Amino acid sequence: MSVKDIVGRHFSARQQTDVLSGRVRVGLFVAGVVAVLFAPFAQAVHPFWMDLATHMFIFALFALSLDFVFGYAGLLSFGHAAMFGAGGYATALLIQNATTSALVVLPMAVLVGAAVAALIGWLSVSARGIYFAMLTLAFAQLFYTVVFNDIPAMLLGLEAVTNGDNGLVGITALTLFGVDTGSLMAYYYLSLAMLGGMLALVTRLANSPFGRVMQAIRENEDRVAFIGYDVDRYKIVAFTISGGMAGLAGGLWVPFNSTATTAMLHWTTSGELIVMTLLGGMGTLWGPIAGAFLVVFLEDSLSAIGNWEIYLGIVYIVIVIFAPRGLAGIFRTVRSNPDPRVLLSKARSALATYREKVFS
Amino acid sequence: MAIEGIAKTALLGVEMGMTLVLVTVGLTLIFGMMDVINFAHGSLYMLGAYFGLTVVTVTGNWWAALLVAPLLVGLLGGLIEYLSIRPLYGRNPLYHILLTFGFAIMLHGLVTEIWGGQVQNIATPSLLEGSVDLVLFSYPLFRLFLLGVSIAVTAALWVAMRRSDFGIVMRASAHDSEMVDALGTDVKRVFTAVFVLGSILAGLAGVLLGTSRAVDPGMAASIIIQAFAIVVIGGLGSYRGAVVGAFVVGMLNAFGPTFAPQFTDALLYLLMAAVLLVKPAGLFGTPEGA
Numbered sequence: 001m002s003v004k005d006i007v008g009r010h011f012s013a014r015q016q017t018d019v020l021s022g023r024v025r026v027g028l029f030v031a032g033v034v035a036v037l038f039a040p041f042a043q044a045v046h047p048f049w050m051d052l053a054t055h056m057f058i059f060a061l062f063a064l065s066l067d068f069v070f071g072y073a074g075l076l077s078f079g080h081a082a083m084f085g086a087g088g089y090a091t092a093l094l095i096q097n098a099t100t101s102a103l104v105v106l107p108m109a110v111l112v113g114a115a116v117a118a119l120i121g122w123l124s125v126s127a128r129g130i131y132f133a134m135l136t137l138a139f140a141q142l143f144y145t146v147v148f149n150d151i152p153a154m155l156l157g158l159e160a161v162t163n164g165d166n167g168l169v170g171i172t173a174l175t176l177f178g179v180d181t182g183s184l185m186a187y188y189y190l191s192l193a194m195l196g197g198m199l200a201l202v203t204r205l206a207n208s209p210f211g212r213v214m215q216a217i218r219e220n221e222d223r224v225a226f227i228g229y230d231v232d233r234y235k236i237v238a239f240t241i242s243g244g245m246a247g248l249a250g251g252l253w254v255p256f257n258s259t260a261t262t263a264m265l266h267w268t269t270s271g272e273l274i275v276m277t278l279l280g281g282m283g284t285l286w287g288p289i290a291g292a293f294l295v296v297f298l299e300d301s302l303s304a305i306g307n308w309e310i311y312l313g314i315v316y317i318v319i320v321i322f323a324p325r326g327l328a329g330i331f332r333t334v335r336s337n338p339d340p341r342v343l344l345s346k347a348r349s350a351l352a353t354y355r356e357k358v359f360s
Numbered sequence: 361m362a363i364e365g366i367a368k369t370a371l372l373g374v375e376m377g378m379t380l381v382l383v384t385v386g387l388t389l390i391f392g393m394m395d396v397i398n399f400a401h402g403s404l405y406m407l408g409a410y411f412g413l414t415v416v417t418v419t420g421n422w423w424a425a426l427l428v429a430p431l432l433v434g435l436l437g438g439l440i441e442y443l444s445i446r447p448l449y450g451r452n453p454l455y456h457i458l459l460t461f462g463f464a465i466m467l468h469g470l471v472t473e474i475w476g477g478q479v480q481n482i483a484t485p486s487l488l489e490g491s492v493d494l495v496l497f498s499y500p501l502f503r504l505f506l507l508g509v510s511i512a513v514t515a516a517l518w519v520a521m522r523r524s525d526f527g528i529v530m531r532a533s534a535h536d537s538e539m540v541d542a543l544g545t546d547v548k549r550v551f552t553a554v555f556v557l558g559s560i561l562a563g564l565a566g567v568l569l570g571t572s573r574a575v576d577p578g579m580a581a582s583i584i585i586q587a588f589a590i591v592v593i594g595g596l597g598s599y600r601g602a603v604v605g606a607f608v609v610g611m612l613n614a615f616g617p618t619f620a621p622q623f624t625d626a627l628l629y630l631l632m633a634a635v636l637l638v639k640p641a642g643l644f645g646t647p648e649g650a
Binding site: 076078123127129130131133134135137138139141142145146148149150151154267268271274275278306307308309310311312313314316317320321324353354357358 | 397399442443444446447448449451452453454455457458459461462463464465466467468469470472473581585588589592596621622623625626629630632633636637640
């Protein structure tokens, strides 16, 4: 079965135009300007908002990495936690043992994430659909147990490398051009810059011939193979790029929290990432970013009124059933139908379809 | 390791394996028939344990819990299938992974909210307290009961799948649901029934393991990932595969901590990955589409 329907019909229905159309770009630019101006405002009013926003930026970057393979190449990875954790642990070990320079540490986090992804991708891409998902899950869990049991230390004969269940704690801040990024505002801008830079890079990639081939693979990989493209190679490259981004997100996450923990590598992290991506709307780039923002926001704000997972779960389930294209899809529908009566009838027909499928 | 130790560990392995069967059978049957990977299956198992806990606390009767909790879980599983999975049939099977993961998140939150995050225990019924002397070693009576129930359920299900009319319809639907539908059987109803059956078994396992081990909100995440590994190793959709896979993993779990504590879990996932790479259909599965 093709992955087409999971990604949403809007891609095949509309003309193949550039990823991130003009209007969305304007919207993102405005959002970026707001984000830049937000920090001094938050500093004055409520500095915790910067903490929350930085958390959002890092997970948005992580979600962007998944959207690149899932939304564009149709590869449902259930193992992105492995690359996130690999980048994070690489960062922690470098800061502890070598240098705090962001110019060294972050590129290394990217490289380590990409290397892990290349290996997992190389082994997994020939499997399709749920089998690919299961394989990436298996490899990520394998990686998790290796870190959890500190097998590297055992193999190298050292006392501790990953430090097992306790994780690596007391990780100091990164420095950039000799400036300490330990302050909330500095880290806010660093994370924002990384997110913006990666979004620009991914947009370029998605609009490049390489990105077109990826989308073609998502739509019908057999046909792409018949034309003469080496489908597996494209998938591995896409997965590796995505892994590099996930590694970068992990590399930003660890100094932010001052710790590298095994929870970063656990399969539930991969699952949460999928929730963010799908909630926002896969294959749209900006959707998963919005999805990550929403999930982080819900986690923070709903904690006060009870267990936030209940509400997140319900919202997510409703989205999967009724709006598989996520928030981005809803936004698009609302934008293209300014008449509320049309929207109402659309919602009604969606409900009618649901009723028919359930009760027939 | 002395012979007593080996024998006792082997029995532990059999016990672990057979109880895992209760969880994995539902998972594999559901996949075999509907191509649904049910991430919420571990959560249904967890709910069985919590329902059991509440029934025991309220009535003080463990046997009532053994009866009521699985039925409640079955009902809930049926509702989940009816209201949320049913509308997705015909969409890409990846959607079911995505949907049921949502239930796993929601139920984790719900359970933590209602019962709290602490580790709890279902009290062992007085009838099954104590140990039995098995010549070489003594073994808790409850765990032997657990083993007996698991074997009985597995065997009964096996016979039912082979002999009963419903079992035949089930196997036929797994093979070619469209044809079964065309021949006049309401396949959707069969799907719901299988989902309920799988949920009941998961709930039963929840009560049993909640009594012999512990009840906590993390139990869903830890069992589901093991169950996935087992189902993949045995072959997605294969009943025999689920039983053999569970047996292998049970043994691994029993002997692993003694011989290679650091590598036990790694071996499980290595095995899972190896099977997927070499024989994606699993040891007992049929290739996709066949």
